Amino acid sequence: MNNLPLILKREFIARVRNRTFVVMTFLSPLIFVGMILLISWLATINSSDVKQVAVVDETGSFFEILKSSEEVNFLNYTDYKLEQAKDSVRSKELYGLLYIPGNTANSKLEESVQFYADESPNISVIRNIEKSIATKITNQNFKEQGLDIHKIEEARARVNIQIENFSGEKTSKMSTYIKMIFGGAAGYFLMMFIIIYGNMVMRSVIEEKSNRIIEIIISSVKPMQLMLGKILGTSFAGILQFFIWVLLGGILLTVITSIFGVNAQPPSMDAAEAMAGANQEQIQLILNDILKLPLLTLVVSFLIYFIGGYFLYSAIYAAIGAAVDSETDSQQFMLPVILPLMLGIYVGFFSVIENPHGTISTIFSMIPLTSPIVMLMRIPFGVPWWEVAISMLLLIASIVLVIWFAGKIYRIGILMYGKKPTYKELFKWLKY
Structure with missing residues (x-):
């Protein structure tokens, strides 16, 4: 060797x-x-892009619970008819249109809400909208059944499990x-x-x-x-x-x-x-x-x-x-x-x-x-x-x-x- x-x-x-x-x-x-800086810069640009969503709320009770944020801004288009709202959203190139029909029971409203968009919407945006609407409908169901919402919230348990090993270290x-x-x-x-x-x-x-x-x-x-x-x-x-x-x-x-x-x-x-x-x-x-x-x-x-x-x-x-x-x-x-x-x-x-x-x-x-x-x-x-x-x-x-x-x-x-x-x-x- x-x-x-x-x-x-x-x-x-x-x-x-x-x-x-x-x-x-x-x-x-x-x-x-450079890649790290580019990703950080692109993430900043992406987060600053506010999505404009028009809302046609024929019930008149859901738009108020749709809170705008840094990512999504909800615009009240309730005075528009559905087809007029669609044309306006297309011409203004907004992110999408949320349609909540009126004169519909809560049990049917759950499956009647629609979102119109030329491109597939962000899943997090859809989930947040679903969560807000579902919370509102749930509270309305509680009221119809004579349940006190405040007492239900007070009685709701929030478990926070503490993890600890057998030596006592958390x-x-x-x-x-x-x-x-x-x-x-x-x-x-x-x-x-x-x-x-x-x-x-x-x-x-x-x-x-x-x-x-x-x-x-x-x-x-x-x-x-x-x-x-x-x-x-x-x-x-x-x-x-x-x-x-x-x-x-x-x-x-x-x-x-x-x-x-x-x-x-x-x-x-x-x-x-x-x-x-x-x-x-x-x-x-x-x-x-x-x-x-x-x-x-x-x-x-x-x-x-x-x-x-x-x-x-x-x-x-x-x-x-x-x-x-x-x-x-x-x-x-x-x-x-x-x-x-x-x-x-x-x-x-x-x-x-x-x-x-x-x-x-x-x-x-x-x-x-x-x-x-x-x-x-x-x-x-x-x-x-x-x-x-x-x-x-x-x-x-x-x-x-x-x-x-x-x-x-x-x-x-x-x-x-x-x-x-x-x-x-x-x-x-x-x-x-």
């Missing part, structure tokens, strides 16, 4: 000095911060969502990094093979050394790029948001209370839930699973690069590579969140092809150390096995030209 450090150094320098690598390293944080109702956000973000970013840097390895192999440089290199270097050197060299370049992204992204986000006054910080106390429907104590519980997360374990595990997942998939990418002559030819082999990563994401979001310690979640957090993603999503919910240890050991064992198989394909594939190999031929290469 004396040549391995030389190959590693060569690959690292070749990646780092590559013009595309340099440009994207410094341009990506700008694009990322937690918020948002605890599950907090864990889901941290775990989901870690798993998703891990998948993206594996795909990005794995493709870098594959392109490097294809480039040298298509330029016939590989024939000269292989005359003095063993194929296994060359493959490991490419994986390690590209991994170090990728890690360097990742840390530069984090550093520049944080600096740019801080500077630009302070200059343009865009609020990229967490929501204020009042905004957070409105979002969570909680008081100051509930917000404090949310902050405590974040602090109680195994953040150190999550960060360390992210690094370990990133390195492990990267080596596992990079070996596969290197084998694919050696087996084909161009990136176009590699597409037939990409689905089996991407599928486990996508499966890990779907299992994480649909199984881990529902039952992080269930059978499905546990099994997929042990399978090496999916464990880097699924286990990262499980860690915020609390995973026994021995499960994490078993998952990592299985991942390491799989890396050794996959690198051995990939080395066999790589040894033969790098000298094969002009023919797309089939899965059957790749299987034969493993026997040589």
Whole structure:
């Protein structure tokens, strides 16, 4: 393995000095911060667009309960006939027309209200209108049956369950969502990094093979050394790029948001209370839930699973690069590579969140092809150390096995030209 450090150094320098690598390293944080600012700006524009809704209320009792807001403004068109109101709404290009027929019993009115619009209306607008009308009709039904509405409201129970563990520590109702956000973000970013840097390895192999440089290199270097050197060299370049992204992204986000006054910080106390429907104590519980997360374990595990997942998939990418002559030819082999990563994401979001310690979640957090993603999503919910240890050991064992198989394909594939190999031929290469 004396040549391995030389190959590693060569690959690292070749990646780092590559013009595309340099440009994207410094341009990506700008694009990322720009996207955040663009989304914030578009959200501001979208929220400032007030929807004008005309209302024809033939009963004369519902328009008053339709409260205008920053999103919707209700206009009283009760003096118009229905067809006249339709023509006026079209000519003025209003958002829509709400029609509440008169001389209709409450039991039938529930199904008689109509909303006219050229485009499909926002579902939240429709739900708010339905809720207001339903509340009004319910109160009218109470009055018709001789029930006192005020007494009913006073007797209405409003249960607020307090969540507390057996040690006496209180937690918020948002605890599950907090864990889901941290775990989901870690798993998703891990998948993206594996795909990005794995493709870098594959392109490097294809480039040298298509330029016939590989024939000269292989005359003095063993194929296994060359493959490991490419994986390690590209991994170090990728890690360097990742840390530069984090550093520049944080600096740019801080500077630009302070200059343009865009609020990229967490929501204020009042905004957070409105979002969570909680008081100051509930917000404090949310902050405590974040602090109680195994953040150190999550960060360390992210690094370990990133390195492990990267080596596992990079070996596969290197084998694919050696087996084909161009990136176009590699597409037939990409689905089996991407599928486990996508499966890990779907299992994480649909199984881990529902039952992080269930059978499905546990099994997929042990399978090496999916464990880097699924286990990262499980860690915020609390995973026994021995499960994490078993998952990592299985991942390491799989890396050794996959690198051995990939080395066999790589040894033969790098000298094969002009023919797309089939899965059957790749299987034969493993026997040589």
